[in-house]
Amino acid sequence: MAWLALSVVVIWAGMLAFRDGFWLADQRDDTVPVDLARWPSVVAVVPARDEAAVVGRAVASLVAQDYPGEFRVILVDDNSDDGTAFVARIAADGDPRLTVLTGGPLPHGWTGKLWALSQGIEQAGSPDYLWLTDADIAHAPDTLRTLAGMAAPRQLALVSLMARLQCRTFAEKLLVPAFVLFFQMLFPFRAVNRPGRVAAAAGGCMFVDAAALARAGGIGAVRGAIIDDCALGELLKRQGPIRLALTRRSLSLRDYGRIGEIGAMISRSAYAQLRYSPLLLAGTLVGLTLVFLLPPLLTLAGQIGGVIAWLLMALSFQPMLRFYGQSPLWGIALPLIAAIYGWYTLVSALQVWRGRGGQWKGRSQALLQP
The missing domain is CATH 3.90.550.10 (Spore Coat Polysaccharide Biosynthesis Protein SpsA; Chain A)
Incomplete structure (x- = not known):
């Protein structure tokens, strides 16, 4: 388990250092x-x-x-x-x-x-x-x-x-x-x-x-x-x-009073971002689990690497939280937030498979072909 915790720390350290400062x-x-x-x-x-x-x-x-x-x-x-x-x-x-x-x-x-x-x-x-x-x-x-x-x-x-x-x-x-x-x-x-x-x-x-x-x-x-x-x-x-x-x-000017309303915005295009690929969907969900959900699980298991990875994750969120004037404590909730995004990404795929993908203003627009 220690090697898994170390791997997650390396992933987060690498993203913060080498992913073009996306988080700044x-x-x-x-x-x-x-x-x-x-x-x-x-x-x-x-x-x-x-x-x-x-x-x-x-x-x-x-x-x-x-x-x-x-x-x-x-x-x-x-x-x-x-x-x-x-x-x-x-x-x-x-x-x-x-x-x-x-x-x-x-x-x-x-x-x-x-x-x-x-x-x-x-x-x-x-x-x-x-x-x-x-x-x-x-x-x-x-x-x-x-x-x-x-x-x-x-x-x-x-x-x-x-x-x-x-x-x-x-x-x-x-x-x-x-x-x-x-x-x-x-x-x-x-x-x-x-x-x-x-x-x-x-x-x-x-x-x-x-x-x-x-x-x-x-x-x-x-x-x-x-x-x-x-x-x-x-x-x-x-x-x-x-x-x-x-x-x-x-x-x-658009207000979102409920999580489901934001979820509908996510699910409208998430599977399209994955090019409607079941393989990319599976890879994305596995990646979300590894990068965002594993650190708190490893922390609960007593792995110091899980704590470090979770702190690095929270650190990555701080500049955006400041931009939006929100408490830095939201950084600790990033694993939960990522899980919600993962769920609505899966919902996006399910909607496409059911012929209801890309819903916007009463129109289903996924998989359009000229």
């Missing part, structure tokens, strides 16, 4: 926006389906952007039946920069969000940049300045900011900071932000070089992707450098 949460948008000689033209495209509860704040934050360049907003109403378009128009208060577009029927082989984005991009014309942002994200007034100031001087094909998620309820405190930590374990931001094969993005806020997207084949090149943001990040990194960062400027 140091890739941020904290730089002051620069003054550009020419501010590029930008069109924000917002896909929205049954988002009346939040779209007003999102649209109001867009039309309130302090941006010196040409800027318009296109909201694509994806067959909502809750008055989403009406709420969006009211929130804009007559601002002529907002266009509300009624989306067409969903074609075979497309996910709903990407089809809505495609229609908005077609309507946008020929701006320098496209700001692809969700209907449940509110942005600080300087967000667009920041995005343009990061992208234009460096000729980045994509700048993506990971919106700060709500972290008020027990369920959110338990699962939300870990969601971002686990994302960074899969896609270390430092690796994303340097040349190489690692690519990712955060779908709530993606600032895209329109010419680079056109060269890559347009949004249709990823039309069936469930994890559309990472698919777009991979597509655009082939066209030029990209950047992914944490932010406090963009805030998710």
Whole structure:
């Protein structure tokens, strides 16, 4: 048993030392926006389906952007039946920069969000940049300045900011900071932000070089992707450098009052991340057990190596907990949190096997084929 405890310590020490500092949460948008000689033209495209509860704040934050360049907003109403378009128009208060577009029927082989984005991009014309942002994200007034100031001087094909998620309820405190930590374990931001094969993005806020997207084949090149943001990040990194960062400027408006609601978000795409592979699913569950669940079990068995591995695990969580303003004691709960994520990953596979995978807004979108 001692050798097993030593193995887990080595795994955690290796990840902390050699996994591109995924746990440091140091890739941020904290730089002051620069003054550009020419501010590029930008069109924000917002896909929205049954988002009346939040779209007003999102649209109001867009039309309130302090941006010196040409800027318009296109909201694509994806067959909502809750008055989403009406709420969006009211929130804009007559601002002529907002266009509300009624989306067409969903074609075979497309996910709903990407089809809505495609229609908005077609309507946008020929701006320098496209700001692809969700209907449940509110942005600080300087967000667009920041995005343009990061992208234009460096000729980045994509700048993506990971919106700060709500972290008020027990369920959110338990699962939300870990969601971002686990994302960074899969896609270390430092690796994303340097040349190489690692690519990712955060779908709530993606600032895209329109010419680079056109060269890559347009949004249709990823039309069936469930994890559309990472698919777009991979597509655009082939066209030029990209950047992914944490932010406090963009805030998710979606509340999760229960663990099951966050679980539904996890299960929607977890098995897709594993490429619908039973082998990768089994490997993931075994890996979660070895890396996260074994340390507390070894601790209970009196193995000092289990204690050390558990402490290293808790240490890895601290920067993200500070970013979200949460108690450092949540670090001790990371094995339990990982077990919950493992369960919902299994649920994700079960949903796909039952033909109900990729559920979002009444649509089952897993395993789509063009």
